[in-house]
Amino acid sequence: MNSNSPIKGRGAQQNVPNRFFELTHEMRDDFLEFCRIEGEEADKNTTQYLEVFPKTIVNKIESPDIGMTYSMNMYQGCEHGCIYCYARNSHEYWGYSAGLDFERRILVKKQAPQLLESFIKRKTWQAQTIVMSGNTDCYQPAEKEFEITRKCLEVFLKYKHPVGIITKNALILRDLDVLKALAEEHLVAVNVSITSLSEETRRVLEPRTTTIKRRLETVKTLSEHGIPVNVMLAPIIPSINSHEILPLAKTAAEHGALSIAHTVVRLNGAIGEIFTDWIRKTMPDRADKVLHQIESCHGGSLNDSRFGTRIHGEGHIARQINDLMKLARHKYFKDREMPRLNTSLHETYKDGQLKLF
Structure with missing residues (x-):
């Protein structure tokens, strides 16, 4: 056993230092060797659920290039373990590693x-x-135990308030009854993230997510029940899934999606180090190529915080990706679009029931 042994079922292969902390924790090879000799586990690799008590839950999004104005998160951290996840950096604010x-x-x-x-x-x-x-x-694995998302959906339904959902987990189908009720009054839209049609790629990029087959079945089931679905081809990573844009778009359309959207991967903050470590361990033969191509999409850096360019990138490779997305929309989604959600009902239901006077 050594520090280069892959950690099964996880995306990140290390705990990078928290930028807000002066002290760091390191798993040394001599300690790992001691554990091997003694027959002890150096790291049990278990998930812990820790309750926190925030005072607010709805956040206003100030970024001009994010397609939402308000968001809420029932969980911080995510067991899905997607290696590229931009949310990793937020874990540092809670005192943990990204x-x-x-x-x-x-x-x-x-x-x-x-x-x-x-x-x-x-x-x-x-x-x-x-x-x-x-x-x-x-809808990450924690939701199966705590059912916080379902309870929030019931609040939205009670007050006839519009809600959007972003997920890559088929667990959303558990709440089909509530979603159908919301959809009847145009109060819900779902975004399902599908980054590849290859299970091999899915397993290394997103180790604890729903299989591609189940995700496509989820898109189809939601669509068949009148729940509008947008498929997020996000992120597009050069030389990993960039060649799948047209097949992904075609398959999403065949399963009933009304639209597609994408981002070009960017590796801000601690994610650059985490991703670099991961790809050198999991795809050593193409690590340098992928990293250089990502840099070419963001002005020569893995990190890109510039409004207007950070989402879809710039340069030759980013242009190819964006052009393929335009072609995909024209070819497979020409006469489809996501509906606008209904904001007119909520005012008369603010007390939880229809106001008659």
Whole structure:
């Protein structure tokens, strides 16, 4: 056993230092060798659920190039373990690492439904779509145990308030009854993330996510029940899934999606180090090529925080990706579009029932 042994079922292969901490923790080879000799586990690789008590749950998005204005997250950290996830950096604000901690220390907000209800009942609040999973997946494995997302959906339904959902987990189908009720009044839209049609690619990029087959079945089932679905081809990573744009778009359309969207991968903050370490261990033969191509999409850096260019990138490779997306929309989604959600009902239901006078 050594520090280069792959950590099964995880995306990140290390805990990078938290930028807000002066001290760091290192797993040394001599300690690992001692554990091997003694027959002890150096790292049990288990997931911990830790309850936290925030005062608010709905966040306003100030970024001009994000397609949402308000978001909420029932969980911080995500057991899905997607290696590229931009949300990893947020775990540092909670005192954890953006690496393995992000996947194994899941912060649970059990009071989210009550906080949401208080927020949307405010007299000054005028209904706008609130997106669940603006940061971490609301249907990650923790949801199976805590059912916080379902309870929040019931709040949205009670107050006839529009809600958006972003997920890559088929667990969303558990709540089909609530989603159908919301959809009947044009109060819900779902974004399903599908980054590849290859299970091999899915397993290394997103180790604890739903299989591609189940995700496509999820798109089809939601669509068949009148729930509008947008498929997120995100992120597109050069030389890993960039060649799949047209097949992905075609398959999404065949399963009933009304639209597609994409981002070009960017590796801000600690994610650059985490991703670089991961790809050198999992894809050593193409690591340099992939890293250089990502840099070429972001002005020569893995990190890109520039509004206007950070989402879709720049340069020759980014242009190819963006042109393929335009072609895919023209070819497979020409006469389709996501509907606008209904913001007109909420005001008359602010007290939880229809106001007659």
